[in-house]
Amino acid sequence: MTDAAPQISLPTRPKRSIFAICVGIAAVAMTFVCASTVGFSFIEIWENFGRTNPVAQGLLDIRWGEMFSERSRRAFLETLQLAVLGTAGGVTASLPLSLWSTTIGNPHRPSRYVLRVFMNIIRSIPDLLWAGLFVLGVGIGALAGLLALFFFSLAVMSKLIADTLDGIDIGPIEAAHAAGASHTQMLRSAVVPQILPAFASFALYDFELNLRASAVLGLVGAGGIGTRLAFFQNQQRWDQLWGLVVMFFLVVFVVERLSVTLRRRLV
Amino acid sequence: MTAAATRPGGGGSATDRRPVVLPDRARDNFRLGLSLLFAILLVWSWWSVDLKWSRLLEAPADMWRLARVMARNIELSELGELIGLMWDSISMAWVGTLIGGVFALPLAFLAAENLVGRPVAWVVRQLFNVFRAVPEVILALLFVPVFGLSPMAGVLALGLHSIGSLGKLCFEIIENIQRGPIEAADAVGATRLQRLRWGVIPQVAPELTSFLLYRFEINIRASSVLGIVGAGGIGTKLAESIRFKEFGTAGLALIVVVVGTIAVDTVSGAIRRRIVAGPDRSSDDIDPLDQLSPEARIEAETPGSAS
Numbered sequence: 001m002t003d004a005a006p007q008i009s010l011p012t013r014p015k016r017s018i019f020a021i022c023v024g025i026a027a028v029a030m031t032f033v034c035a036s037t038v039g040f041s042f043i044e045i046w047e048n049f050g051r052t053n054p055v056a057q058g059l060l061d062i063r064w065g066e067m068f069s070e071r072s073r074r075a076f077l078e079t080l081q082l083a084v085l086g087t088a089g090g091v092t093a094s095l096p097l098s099l100w101s102t103t104i105g106n107p108h109r110p111s112r113y114v115l116r117v118f119m120n121i122i123r124s125i126p127d128l129l130w131a132g133l134f135v136l137g138v139g140i141g142a143l144a145g146l147l148a149l150f151f152f153s154l155a156v157m158s159k160l161i162a163d164t165l166d167g168i169d170i171g172p173i174e175a176a177h178a179a180g181a182s183h184t185q186m187l188r189s190a191v192v193p194q195i196l197p198a199f200a201s202f203a204l205y206d207f208e209l210n211l212r213a214s215a216v217l218g219l220v221g222a223g224g225i226g227t228r229l230a231f232f233q234n235q236q237r238w239d240q241l242w243g244l245v246v247m248f249f250l251v252v253f254v255v256e257r258l259s260v261t262l263r264r265r266l267v
Numbered sequence: 268m269t270a271a272a273t274r275p276g277g278g279g280s281a282t283d284r285r286p287v288v289l290p291d292r293a294r295d296n297f298r299l300g301l302s303l304l305f306a307i308l309l310v311w312s313w314w315s316v317d318l319k320w321s322r323l324l325e326a327p328a329d330m331w332r333l334a335r336v337m338a339r340n341i342e343l344s345e346l347g348e349l350i351g352l353m354w355d356s357i358s359m360a361w362v363g364t365l366i367g368g369v370f371a372l373p374l375a376f377l378a379a380e381n382l383v384g385r386p387v388a389w390v391v392r393q394l395f396n397v398f399r400a401v402p403e404v405i406l407a408l409l410f411v412p413v414f415g416l417s418p419m420a421g422v423l424a425l426g427l428h429s430i431g432s433l434g435k436l437c438f439e440i441i442e443n444i445q446r447g448p449i450e451a452a453d454a455v456g457a458t459r460l461q462r463l464r465w466g467v468i469p470q471v472a473p474e475l476t477s478f479l480l481y482r483f484e485i486n487i488r489a490s491s492v493l494g495i496v497g498a499g500g501i502g503t504k505l506a507e508s509i510r511f512k513e514f515g516t517a518g519l520a521l522i523v524v525v526v527g528t529i530a531v532d533t534v535s536g537a538i539r540r541r542i543v544a545g546p547d548r549s550s551d552d553i554d555p556l557d558q559l560s561p562e563a564r565i566e567a568e569t570p571g572s573a574s
Contacts, residue, residue, distance in 0.1 A: 023538060031365060034358035038418040038499070045423070053413045081312035088309050124528040128404065128492035128502075129521070132509045136517060137333040138326050142318040147326060160565055200298070205565055216404045219495055220509060223317075233408055233496070241408075249400050256400075260562060265297060267561060 058238020066243030072228050076248070079224035082145045082217070083210040089146075090153020090210075091203045097154065098161040099187060104173065105165070107183075123155045127213040131222040145222035149210050156209060160202045161195065168194045201263040208259050212252055333514070340515025349501065349520050353527045356500035359421045359493070360486035366422065367429025368479050371395075374430070375437035375475075376463065382441065392438070398431030403489045407498040418499030425486050425493070432485075436478050436559065436567055437471075443558050444470045474555040477539040481567065484535050491524045 066072055099105035101115040125133075130148035138144050172190035181189065218226020225248060232241040377383050378391035406424035414420040444467060452466035494502020501520060508516035543555055556564050 019541060023542070030361060034361040037355060037358035038362055038422055040362055040419065040422065044414070044419060048413050055409050055412050077315075078317060081316040084305075084308050084312040085316065088305075120529065121525055124488070124525050124532070125521075126488040126492045128495055129505070129524065132492075132495070132505060132517075133333075133521065134326075134330075136509055136512070136514070137330045138322065142316060143322050143326065146316075146318065146323075200301075201561075202565065212402055216402055219404065219408075220506065229405070229408065236412070238409075238412075245401075245405055245409075253400055262301065263562065266301075 054236060055238050059242050061239050062246065063239045063243035064247070066240045067247035072225070072244060075218070075225045075228045076251075078142060079211070079214045079218075079226075082142060082149055082214045082224050083207060086146055086149025086153055086210050086214070087203065087207045089150045091157055091206060093150070094154050094157035094161060095192075095199065098158040098165065099191065101158070102162065102165045104168075104191060105187060119155070119158050122151060123159060125151070125155070127152045128216060128220060131217045132220045135221045140221040142223035145214060145217040145224055148217055148222055149214060152213060153206050153210060156206050157202055160205075161199065164195050164198045164202075165191070197267050201266045204259045204263050204266070208252075208256050211255060215248055215252075334518075336514045337518030337521075340513075341519050342515055343519075345516060345519055346523070349504065349516075349523045350527075352501040352504050352520075353491070353523050355418060356490045356494070356502065356524075357487055357527065357531060359418050359425060359498075359500050360483055360490040363422045363425025363490065364429055364433075364479060364483040364486050366426030367433050367482065370426075370430045371433035371437060372475060375434050375441055376467070378434060378438035379441040381444070381446075382463075382467070388438075391434075395431045395434040395438075398427055399435065400431070401428065403428045403493060404496060407493045408496045411497045416497045416499070416503075421490055421493040421498030421500060424498060425490055428489075429482055429486060432566070433478060433482050436563055437475055439559050439563050440471050440474045440478070440555065441467065473542050473545070474558070477543050477555055478567075480535045480539045480542075484532050487528055487531055491528070 067076065097115065097119070101112055101119055103112070106112045106115070127148060130151050131144060134144035134147045138147065168191065172194065173186060176186040176190040214224045214226070215229070216226050218224045218228065219230045221227070221230075225244065228244060229241060232238070232244065374391055374394070378388050378395065380388045403421075403424045406427055407421050410420035410423055414423070448470060449462060449466035452462040457465065490500055490502075492502045492505070494500045494504065495506040497503065501524060505517060505520045505524075507513075508520060556567055559567060
């Protein structure tokens with residue numbers, strides 16, 4: 001034993017997981033099929049970016065003043081108003097709806113189930129699709145945008161609140177029951193106070209999202225600054241389009257920083 | 268001390284009934300101010316927004332009428348074409364997610380303060396923030412004139428935006444790893460690359476893969492509407508049917524989008540959970556989202572939007 005080199009015992013290599021191999025193969029296959037479906041080619045990217053194009057040209061002589069023109073300013077204000085109203089409505093409605101879709105808030109199983117399916121459907125519809133739907137239903141204008149933001153907020157908020165509700169402390173609920181609270185009283189005094197700080201911070205976040213979303217709603221005719229974006233796109237006025245986009249997202253960026261700071265204080 | 272604690276000056280009375288002491292109502296000027304600010308904003312918006320509020324009451328009836336018109340005009344012969352277009356959208360989302368991943372994953376290592384210096388991390392993070400700030404639809408709007416009406420514009424729009432959002436999630440996960448394996452790698456004389464390969468990547472691989480799938484689910488929602496600005500997929504058909512008031516097509520397309528999205532969510536969600544749980548399901552209830560900061564977490568959980 002003395003002159004022999006010490007035996008190194010390596011841990012045994014974990015077995016190759018069949019699951020990992022299958023997922024890997026599926027992912028590679030999916031990539032090839034998808035890439036051919038969309039006609040992906042590096043050459044196309046290279047060629048298209050290499051050429052001078054009107055959009056890049058527009059960025060070079062960007063019109064900074066566009067945001068302050070009469071029409072754009074009005075469209076921007078409408079965007080802001082829609083975001084505020086949509087957030088207020090959606091946030092208010094989301095609290096009872098998400099309470100009713102949890103076991104604590106709604107002991108009645110069938111209605112809970114129906115509500116959950118409904119919420120899942122709402123969550124699978126993106127903001128612009130809501131806007132398109134309401135434009136068809138109630139006509140072009142701010143009302144369609146408002147309704148779209150309402151439902152979009154509902155989707156965002158209910159998901160976030162549901163996760164918060166999963167993690168609440170059961171103690172206060174038992175205390176409320178022990179003190180003879182009715183169901184509503186229990187929710188009011190034992191559940192809502194626990195989620196309120198998180199709820200407020202979600203509401204702020206939802207406002208940020210809505211501000212961003214309301215910029216694109218106008219592309220389908222649902223009011224706000226997107227109306228101007230669609231107009232410039234049609235007219236191919238890229239200098240003005242860039243001016244509006246850059247200015248608007250500066251505003252969004254400032255609002256986001258502000259909201260992140262406030263949210264940190266809230267929670 | 269116990270009696271005195273119930274109420275100052277209230278103890279020592281002859282009766283057995285102790286007076287009930289309610290805690291002071293919490294006062295918070297910060298929250299009060301914030302609520303007031305929002306109340307003012309709300310009232311201002313309510314009065315000045317350019318819409319007739321009476322129309323809001325008619326909206327449910329309008330939507331009901333729309334639903335009936337849609338149901339009546341649905342032609343099932345269009346189903347095949349719509350499913351094909353939805354597949355286009357799903358493909359756009361997949362390729363877009365991969366483009367995002369190819370750039371975001373390496374960059375995320377450069378944004379983690381435990382692996383690189385602070386200045387480098389800061390620069391890379393700001394890069395992520397810029398990509399994250401611009402909505403996919405706006406990017407697509409700008410790419411369509413460059414690429415023409417092909418899905419490529421949409422793919423690149425999704426890809427660029429995903430770099431930002433994926434990068435942000437991934438670097439937070441990388442920052443949360445345990446130092447042990449890195450120290451072990453250093454102790455046996457690993458080079459920088461070997462340290463990364465053996466000390467860092469095995470710790471974060473499941474989480475990062477699951478975020479990639481997560482992003483894919485979110486990108487499907489975005490890609491199904493990108494067509495509205497002409498970037499391919501089912502959105503193009505949807506925008507057309509909205510413009511020309513083809514209610515039946517719009518209704519059927521809506522159903523295809525909802526069913527397709529939920530179906531992909533279900534499959535992808537199951538794979539994600541299995542990846543994170545590991546082969547023996549030892550960590551069944553560990554959610555990678557729990558490792559994120561609250562801000563990144565709510566962003567990761569936001570269901571689909573194109574903005």
